[in-house]
Amino acid sequence: MFGKTQHHYQAHFKVLLQSLPYTTWQEFMNQFPGMTCDFSDAERAGFELALRDFYNVAEHQNLQLESHYRFCEVHFKRSLTRVRRNGAVVPHAKEMEFYNTALQLLDPQQTMDTNPRSLGLYGAHIPGASARTSTLAYINVV
Numbered sequence: 001m002f003g004k005t006q007h008h009y010q011a012h013f014k015v016l017l018q019s020l021p022y023t024t025w026q027e028f029m030n031q032f033p034g035m036t037c038d039f040s041d042a043e044r045a046g047f048e049l050a051l052r053d054f055y056n057v058a059e060h061q062n063l064q065l066e067s068h069y070r071f072c073e074v075h076f077k078r079s080l081t082r083v084r085r086n087g088a089v090v091p092h093a094k095e096m097e098f099y100n101t102a103l104q105l106l107d108p109q110q111t112m113d114t115n116p117r118s119l120g121l122y123g124a125h126i127p128g129a130s131a132r133t134s135t136l137a138y139i140n141v142v
Helices: 006-019 025-031 041-055 073-084 092-106 129-137
Strands: 035-037 069-071
Touching: 006 041, 025 041, 035 041, 041 069, 069 073, 073 092
Parallel strands: 035 069
Antiparallel strands: none
């Protein structure tokens, strides 16, 4: 957000983690209530880096943060609106189809099994959309 990198966010989240009462990774996983953040890859990556560094979690270990880190629905919709209005990414005739299909990502019942088109395969249907929407396949939005 505003030009900040994952390392800026890592430093921020590391200070936050130091103020919390959790001294072990297991305590954090069991007791941390979670947080909602902006729709920013740098912010999410910084949070993960801070957790790995603070709790000495190995790089190859999957953190499984789905229940602890969620993106803000408002920021997701704003980003989605910016993408759909970009004619170089989404043709005007497909704008609302793209938007409505991508909004299905907000439904926690949607999975790759129930709706693969909206969960990562949309780029095949709208040329140019895959590069901008590739991150949509792995996010957990509330």
